[in-house]
Amino acid sequence: MTTRVWDYLTEYETERQDILDAVETVFASGQLVLGESVRGFEAEFAAYHGVDHCVGVDNGTNAIKLGLQALGVGPGDEVITVSNTAAPTVIAIDATGATPVFVDVRADDHLMDTAQVAAAITPRTRCLLPVHLYGQCVDMAPLTELADRHGLAVLEDCAQAHGARQGGRTAGTTGDVAAFSFYPTKVLGAYGDGGAVLTSDASVAGRLRRLRYYGMEERYYTLETPAHNSRLDEVQAEILRRKLKRLDSYVAGRRAVARRYADGLADTGLHLPHTAPGNEHVHYVYVVRHPRRDTVIERLKAYDIHLNISYPWPVHTMTGFAHLGYAAGSLPVTEALAAEIFSLPMYPSLSPDQQDKVIHAVREVLKTL
Numbered sequence: 001m002t003t004r005v006w007d008y009l010t011e012y013e014t015e016r017q018d019i020l021d022a023v024e025t026v027f028a029s030g031q032l033v034l035g036e037s038v039r040g041f042e043a044e045f046a047a048y049h050g051v052d053h054c055v056g057v058d059n060g061t062n063a064i065k066l067g068l069q070a071l072g073v074g075p076g077d078e079v080i081t082v083s084n085t086a087a088p089t090v091i092a093i094d095a096t097g098a099t100p101v102f103v104d105v106r107a108d109d110h111l112m113d114t115a116q117v118a119a120a121i122t123p124r125t126r127c128l129l130p131v132h133l134y135g136q137c138v139d140m141a142p143l144t145e146l147a148d149r150h151g152l153a154v155l156e157d158c159a160q161a162h163g164a165r166q167g168g169r170t171a172g173t174t175g176d177v178a179a180f181s182f183y184p185t186k187v188l189g190a191y192g193d194g195g196a197v198l199t200s201d202a203s204v205a206g207r208l209r210r211l212r213y214y215g216m217e218e219r220y221y222t223l224e225t226p227a228h229n230s231r232l233d234e235v236q237a238e239i240l241r242r243k244l245k246r247l248d249s250y251v252a253g254r255r256a257v258a259r260r261y262a263d264g265l266a267d268t269g270l271h272l273p274h275t276a277p278g279n280e281h282v283h284y285v286y287v288v289r290h291p292r293r294d295t296v297i298e299r300l301k302a303y304d305i306h307l308n309i310s311y312p313w314p315v316h317t318m319t320g321f322a323h324l325g326y327a328a329g330s331l332p333v334t335e336a337l338a339a340e341i342f343s344l345p346m347y348p349s350l351s352p353d354q355q356d357k358v359i360h361a362v363r364e365v366l367k368t369l
Contacts, residue, residue, distance in 0.1 A: 001304065001354075002304045008347070011347070019242070023239075031234070038232050038234055041056060041232070041237040042055065045196055045244060048244065049172055049178075052199070053199050053205035055208040056196050058194065058233070059193040062230045064089060066211045067197045070197070070205075071155065071177060073098050073126050075097030076097070077127070078100075078126060079099070080121070080128050081128075081157075082105055082130075084105045084131075084331075085157070088159075089315075103331075104334055110133055110337060111133055111276065117143065127155055128155075130143055132156060132160060134281075135161055135283045136279040136280075137165070139278075140156075140166060144174060147175075155176065156174065156175040158178050160284040161284065162188040162284075163187060164280060164281065166279050173198070177197060179195065179196075182194035182195060182236065182240055186284065187247070188240065188247050211224070212227075212230040213230075254348055257347075257355055264355075265359060268362065269366065272288055283346055284346070286345075287341050287342070288341070293309075293340050296362070296369070300362070300365055303357070303361035307345070310342075312338060
């Protein structure tokens with residue numbers, strides 16, 4: 001049996017009736033766009049996080065982009081973030097006309113090195129954008145202190161951190177705005193694209209609702225631009241409403257897989273994930289490190305195990321971002337990690353037998369190196 005880094009089919013078989021009922025609920029509702037399912041999900045997702053407003057959008061990239069725009073970020077501004085992330089984080093910043101400014105990450109947990117942020121602040125800095133990577137939170141206390149001192153906004157990229165906590169606070173509840181993706185692989189994943197923005201600022205929420213709907217409050221009358229169609233789909237919203245009730249169980253399942261990996265691979269020399277103090281990790285992906293990463297991945301294919309690299313190319317090294325002017329070696333930890341990291345299979349429906357298969361295969365491959 002092929003074991004992949006992610007798979008939804010077993011979960012779908014378990015939840016199939018609920019998913020199909022969600023589709024039927026929308027199709028029979030008489031309203032297919034911005035109806036009761038979107039409104040319901042927005043209210044329930046906001047309540048889960050204990051914030052005042054949730055605005056559903058079409059994907060996680062636009063959640064970041066619209067969040068930045070609602071905060072007033074635009075051309076001429078700078079946004080401080082990391083290069084060790086999925087490209088959409090930076091693409092969203094670029095789409096506002098602002099300039100991404102990178103700081104390096106920490107070697108142990110791969111999260112933003114907040115000690116480097118103060119030196120990156122300039123008179124053009126408008127926003128700090130921490131990425132809660134792999135399922136755990138960036139250290140938010142020093143970022144909020146810097147933001148308060150310099151009058152900056154904070155937008156949390158929570159695409160990989162649904163349900164994660166730091167110091168008892170849920171990811172997405174510390175900054176001014178939080179952006180979520182519901183891409184199918186996520187801890188809370190849709191059956192297609194989807195995203196959301198959280199805030200407790202009513203004026204920001206109002207602007208977000210206009211920005212996702214052609215800049216309109218009333219139909220056919222645009223109040224602000226540039227704005228596009230960035231609405232969350234009714235079907236995806238209804239599916240997410242059903243799945244939100246199971247989010248905590250999804251997180252528990254991922255943590256159980258992570259514990260099994262940690263126990264089974266503890267003495268192998270593989271660099272296993274590190275949970276930062278105060279964090280409650282949700283293990284969106286289970287990222288490990290090895291200096292012969294490519295060989296390990298290739299040899300695991302003989303066991304019918306197919307893995308992924310999150311992420312093989314730091315954003316600052318990509319041709320599409322060469323104009324930012326970051327030379328090789330400018331973010332040494334990020335670049336070193338990119339040569340060694342890879343992800344083991346991680347999802348709640350990964351069976352104990354599959355987990356044991358992965359552990360056995362990894363141990364056997366490492367013995368051959």
